[in-house]
Structures are given as structure tokens and as C-alpha cells.
Amino acid sequence: MIAFDRTVIRYPRATVAAVDSVSFGAPRGSVTAVVGPNGSGKSTLVRALLRLTPIAAGRITIDGDDLEQIERRAVAQRIAVVSQREVLVFPLPVWEYVALGRHPHEGPWEASPVRADAGIANALERAGIAELADRSTDDLSGGEWQRVRIARALAQGGEAFVLDEPTTFLDIAHEMAMFELFARLARDGMAVLLVSHQLNLVARFADTMVLLHRGRVAAAGTPADVMRASILEAVYEWPLLITRDPAVGAPALLPLRNRGPRSPSQTS
Amino acid sequence: MSSGLKALSLWVGVGLIVCMLAIAAIAYGAVPLTARSVIDAIGGRGDPITIAIVRMLRLPRALLALLVGGGLGMAGAALQGALRNALAEPYLLGVSGGAAVGAVAAVSLGASGPFILPLASFAGAALAIAVALLVARAGGGRSDPRVLLMAGVIVGAFANAAIMVLLSNSPPNAVRNALWWMMGSVADASWLTIGWLTVYVGAGGALLLWFAREIDILSLGEESAAALGVDAARSSRNIFLIAALLSAATVAAAGLIGFVGLVVPHLVRSMGVRRHRALIAGSALVGAGLVVAADLVARLARPPAELPLGAVTALLGVPFFLVQLRRLS
Numbered sequence: 165m166i167a168f169d170r171t172v173i174r175y176p177r178a179t180v181a182a183v184d185s186v187s188f189g190a191p192r193g194s195v196t197a198v199v200g201p202n203g204s205g206k207s208t209l210v211r212a213l214l215r216l217t218p219i220a221a222g223r224i225t226i227d228g229d230d231l232e233q234i235e236r237r238a239v240a241q242r243i244a245v246v247s248q249r250e251v252l253v254f255p256l257p258v259w260e261y262v263a264l265g266r267h268p269h270e271g272p273w274e275a276s277p278v279r280a281d282a283g284i285a286n287a288l289e290r291a292g293i294a295e296l297a298d299r300s301t302d303d304l305s306g307g308e309w310q311r312v313r314i315a316r317a318l319a320q321g322g323e324a325f326v327l328d329e330p331t332t333f334l335d336i337a338h339e340m341a342m343f344e345l346f347a348r349l350a351r352d353g354m355a356v357l358l359v360s361h362q363l364n365l366v367a368r369f370a371d372t373m374v375l376l377h378r379g380r381v382a383a384a385g386t387p388a389d390v391m392r393a394s395i396l397e398a399v400y401e402w403p404l405l406i407t408r409d410p411a412v413g414a415p416a417l418l419p420l421r422n423r424g425p426r427s428p429s430q431t432s
Numbered sequence: 433m434s435s436g437l438k439a440l441s442l443w444v445g446v447g448l449i450v451c452m453l454a455i456a457a458i459a460y461g462a463v464p465l466t467a468r469s470v471i472d473a474i475g476g477r478g479d480p481i482t483i484a485i486v487r488m489l490r491l492p493r494a495l496l497a498l499l500v501g502g503g504l505g506m507a508g509a510a511l512q513g514a515l516r517n518a519l520a521e522p523y524l525l526g527v528s529g530g531a532a533v534g535a536v537a538a539v540s541l542g543a544s545g546p547f548i549l550p551l552a553s554f555a556g557a558a559l560a561i562a563v564a565l566l567v568a569r570a571g572g573g574r575s576d577p578r579v580l581l582m583a584g585v586i587v588g589a590f591a592n593a594a595i596m597v598l599l600s601n602s603p604p605n606a607v608r609n610a611l612w613w614m615m616g617s618v619a620d621a622s623w624l625t626i627g628w629l630t631v632y633v634g635a636g637g638a639l640l641l642w643f644a645r646e647i648d649i650l651s652l653g654e655e656s657a658a659a660l661g662v663d664a665a666r667s668s669r670n671i672f673l674i675a676a677l678l679s680a681a682t683v684a685a686a687g688l689i690g691f692v693g694l695v696v697p698h699l700v701r702s703m704g705v706r707r708h709r710a711l712i713a714g715s716a717l718v719g720a721g722l723v724v725a726a727d728l729v730a731r732l733a734r735p736p737a738e739l740p741l742g743a744v745t746a747l748l749g750v751p752f753f754l755v756q757l758r759r760l761s
Contacts, residue, residue, distance in 0.1 A: 214658035240661030247655035253516045254651055256706050267649050268661040272642055276707065320660070 165324050165355040166190040166213070166243070170222035173205070173212050182208045184379040185222065188372075190357040192323065195350045197358045197366040199390075200376035201400055206359045207248055208379075210328045214245060226324075240268035244317035248328040248359075255302035258312050262287055265319030284319055291315035292341060306333035314342065324355040331362060343369045367391050368414040375399060391415035442703065443714065450721035454498060457728045458490040462736065496621035496629070496685060497727045498720040501692055503633040503682040505719020507675040508693030509700070509712045510640045513647040514671040515577040521694035522679030525584030525672070528690070529591025530560020531683040532614055536595050539610045540602035549613065550625070550684035557680030560587050561673065576654075577668055615740030616689035618727055629685045636678035637716060643671055644709035651708075689726075691746040692719050695753045722749060 166189065173183040183205040190196035198206050211217040213224060215236065224231040226242060244265070252261075263277040263284050270276070277284050279297075288294045291311045296304065304312060310333050317325060325346070331339040339362070347369050350356045360366050366373060367387040375383040375390050377399040383390045390396075393406045396417065403420040458474075459465045463485060465473070472478040473486035504522060511520040522528070534556020538548050567583035599607050640647075649662045650671070657664040679693065700714040726744040733739050 211655070214655060215663075216654065216658055235661075236658070236663055237661035240659065245655075245659035247659060250653055250656050252652065253518060254513070254701065254706070260706060264648060264652065264660065267645065270645065272645055317659075 194371035197370035287319035492621035501723030505715035526587030529588035531557035616742030
């Protein structure tokens with residue numbers, strides 16, 4: 165559904181490209197995860213998808229149509245994106261914030277969804293935050309705010325779901341619940357594209373992993389293809405061990421303590 | 433009571449208060465009138481002298497105050513949302529400075545006549561808006577509202593310096609005229625002014641209401657706006673332009689009346705209004721009420737002299753705002 169085709173993105177006045185000839189696709193019915201170290205170009209891909217960063221070469225397509233040729237609103241009707249950060253200057257009740265997700269589907273004079281709207285209630289329910297509906301967005305914890313933002317994307321609907329570091333502020337239970345939700349959305353036929361640092365979780369839930377390194381694809385394929393010590397050590401520049409998740413058998417990564425020369429205080 | 437009904441009754445109440453303030457403003461003056469005779473005179477009934485006083489003098493003055501307050505309130509509400517800044521207001525964006533430069537330049541060049549001052553101040557404001565947009569563009573912040581805001585502040589600071597240079601080389605009489613204009617007044621209201629300002633405030637207000645949904649989305653920030661299909665850079669530039677031109681028109685009609693654009697949207701938010709369509713409409717109503725009330729106080733305080741309207745809006749607005757702020761915290 166979403167495809168990057170030899171995409172090159174260069175920030176103004178930068179000497180090297182932030183994203184250099186990246187090609188991969190995020191098809192319907194599967195979870196595709198983009199991983200990689202800080203600054204490897206993951207979020208730049210999301211910004212390009214939002215058309216906030218121009219593409220220098222190559223292209224991004226939605227079901228084969230060039231992204232640049234599709235009206236922004238029409239893209240938003242098909243793809244819901246949860247960006248990495250969002251700070252509200254003026255707080256809103258949670259349900260009203262979630263209702264803003266319907267914006268791409270509304271005419272300028274059409275009435276906004278009301279508190280009792282079924283679509284809003286459903287989005288709140290699926291994100292597991294029905295009880296937060298009447299709270300103000302400035303009274304939420306980091307994790308609650310993150311789930312409220314995911315609820316807005318659920319209210320937005322569409323056929324693809326793109327999330328940039330969606331579980332950063334979540335505890336284990338909420339993080340697992342979110343990954344289960346992403347897997348369910350994919351099973352329901354949506355294209356789910358995740359940008360994440362949580363390699364172990366991604367390895368369990370994603371159908372395809374794309375490992376970025378300095379703007380290029382260092383490895384891509386199933387989690388078993390990408391989660392190899394030789395590949396990951398070279399990209400992350402840190403010693404690590406690949407084991408098997410005892411519960412589901414997915415590859416799991418264990419970063420090792422640095423075995424370099426010990427400092428004098430440690431030797432005494 | 434349902435929340436919709438509660439909101440409706442709140443706004444009917446606010447509307448009634450604004451109407452009563454307007455009637456009080458028309459009734460009060462050198463020849464005091466009753467509310468009844470004001471309503472009769474507006475309808476063309478009763479004593480011909482009363483009709484003349486109301487229709488020729490006091491009604492235009494009250495209407496001008498309503499229009500100016502309504503326009504500034506709407507412009508402030510739209511700018512705060514679109515630029516994601518609680519301190520954004522029309523006057524912060526170089527509009528007031530530009531308008532003042534235009535007016536002061538006209539006064540210090542000895543130009544006079546009923547159209548010169550409004551035209552000169554509107555031209556000055558329009559020039560300042562254009563310069564602010566160009567500065568923001570040169571600053572590279574294509575879609576960063578902070579850059580637009582800073583560009584406005586810088587243009588405003590430059591304008592203030594230019595005013596001082598102009599005034600220091602002007603005869604005392606011109607300085608006095610210019611200062612009086614910069615303090616804001618609705619005393620010189622005419623039906624002609626009411627006519628063009630109604631068109632301006634009506635069209636500008638309608639456009640801002642049209643964009644209100646987009647302002648809701650813009651207030652989420654650039655990335656979330658893009659995710660919801662809104663081109664933040666283009667949209668915030670459009671709203672900046674509409675709001676700035678709307679406030680430039682109010683400045684041309686009544687000089688500088690500060691504080692309304694900043695404080696009124698916050699007052700309306702404190703009444704529980706969040707979405708921008710209701711916020712802009714509510715700010716029009718509350719802004720209109722605030723300026724009419726301020727004009728009444730300006731005339732009541734030390735008759736027959738009048739206090740500068742711009743000072744009174746701030747004197748009235750600040751305590752009211754502080755009470756609301758306290759209630760919120």
C-alpha cells in the first residue's frame with residue numbers, strides 16, 4: 165500500500181542525504197517495522213510521508229499513485245499517522261481531541277462529532293482509554309497522552325496506520341497491549357508501518373523489518389533475516405547477543421556490557 | 433440540563449449583556465436618555481432631537497465600538513490558535529506599529545481630512561504585514577509559527593523606533609494629534625466608517641469562521657496537522673493574513689485599542705469553549721461587549737473629558753482577566 169521507491173531526502177545545507185535511495189513497501193495485512201540507530205533516517209521517512217520534507221529523488225507511492233500527486237486531504241483519509249511528538253498549547257477534553265481525527269472526512273460546515281458519537285467511543289475503547297474521555301489533555305500522564313494520540317488516529321480510520329515511536333512512554337502492559345492492537349489492525353487488513361527502537365518487540369510482532377543505517381537500508385526481511393548479531397553489531401556499533409525468545413521463539417537481542425579495559429576504580 | 437442547552441443559555445446571556453451595555457452606552461451622555469427612548473429613537477419614534485442625537489451621534493459610536501471589539505476579538509482568537517501561542521495577538525504582529533507609522537507619518541506631514549488618517553494607517557499596517565511575511569520567509573521558517581511571530585515583533589519594534597524619529601521632528605500639535613490617535617477612540621464614528629468596517633469585519637469574520645476547523649487542527653502542531661491533511665505552512669499564513677488585515681481595518685477606524693485581541697480569547701476559553709468556531713464567534717461577542725463597556729467607562733470617569741479608550745480596555749480587562757486566571761488555577 166505504502167511504498168518507498170529509491171527515495172532520497174536531503175535536508176537543506178546538509179552535505180549527506182538523510183535518506184539515501186531507500187526502497188521498501190508496507191503492504192496491507194501486515195506489520196512493517198523500520199528500525200535503526202538514532203539519526204538513521206527513520207523519522208525523516210515519516211516526515212516525507214507527511215510531505216513536510218521534500219523528496220530529492222525517487223518517490224513515495226500510495227497504492228501505486230505518486231504521493232505528490234494526491235491531495236493532502238485524500239492522503240489523510242487513507243493513512244493515519246501518529247508522529248513522534250505533539251504538545252498542545254491549549255488543552256482539550258480527550259473526546260474532543262480524538263474527534264479531531266475525523267477532520268479529513270468532514271466538510272468545513274459539517275457538524276463536529278458529539279460526545280456520544282459511536283466512532284469516537286469505538287476509538288477510545290480500542291485504545292483502552294474509554295475512562296479518560298472527559299479528562300483534559302493537560303491532566304494526562306505521558307503514557308495516557310500517547311494512547312490518546314493513538315485513539316485519534318483510530319478515529320481517523322483509513323487503510324494504513326503509521327506510527328513513529330508509538331510506545332516510548334508506555335509501561336510493559338500498555339506497550340504489549342499497543343503491539344497487540346497493531347497486530348490486530350494488520351490482521352483486519354490494514355497496512356501498519358511502525359518506526360521503533362524496541363527491536364525485541366518488533367521482532368515478535370512485525371512481519372517485515374527494515375533496518376536503516378546512515379540513511380540506507382542495511383538489512384530488510386523477516387525478523388530472522390534482520391536480527392543477526394553480525395548485522396546489528398555493525399549498525400549499532402555495540403556488542404550484542406542474539407538469543408531466542410523462550411515463549412514464542414522469535415529472535416531476541418541482548419546488548420552486552422562493554423568489555424573494554426576496566427577503569428582504575430573498578431580494579432581496586 | 434444538557435451541555436448544549438447550557439452553552440446556548442450562556443451565550444444568549446452574554447448576548448443580552450452586550451445588548452444592554454450598548455443601550456446603556458447610547459443612553460449615557462450630555463443629554464441623558466432612558467433605555468425606552470433609546471429603543472424608540474433607533475426605530476425612528478419620539479422626539480426629533482432625541483432621534484437626531486441617537487442616530488447621528490451615539491448609535492454610530494456604539495456600533496463602531498462593537499465592530500472594533502468584535503473584529504479584534506476574532507483576530508486574536510484565530511491568531512492564538514493558528515500560531516500556537518497564548519501570547520499572540522494582532523498588535524504583537526507589527527500591525528499596530530505599522531498602522532501607527534502610517535498615521536504618524538500622515539500627521540507629521542501635515543495631511544488632514546476625514547479619510548487621510550484611516551487610509552494612511554491601513555497602508556502602514558498592510559505594509560508591516562507584508563514585511564513581516566517577507567522577513568519570516570527570509571528567516572527560512574516556512575512553516576514555523578515562531579518565526580512568523582518573531583518577524584511580527586521585529587517589524588513592530590522597527591515601527592516604534594520610526595514613530596519616535598517622526599514625532600521628534602514634528603510640531604507639538606501634530607504630536608498631540610498622533611498620540612491621541614494612538615490611544616484609540618470611537619468618538620469620531622460616522623456612518624461611512626460603520627459601513628466599510630461592517631463589510632470588513634463581516635467578510636474577515638466569515639473567512640475566519642470558514643477556517644475555524646483548520647485552526648483547530650493547526651493548534652495541534654505542524655506534524656499532526658499534516659497527518660490530518662492540513663498544509664500547516666500555507667494555512668497559518670492565510671489565517672495570519674486575514675487576521676492581520678482585519679485588525680488593520682479596526683486600527684484604521686478607531687486607532688490602537690490594545691489588550692482586546694489578547695485577553696478576550698482567553699476569557700472565552702475560560703468559559704469552557706475550546707473549538708475555534710465557537711471560540712471565534714464567542715470572542716466577537718465578548719470583544720464587542722468589552723469595547724462598548726470601556727467606551728462607556730471612558731466617558732463616565734471624568735465628564736466632560738474622555739479617557740483614552742485603549743487605556744480603559746486594559747484597565748478593565750486586566751482585573752477581569754486576573755480573576756479568571758485565579759479561578760482557573
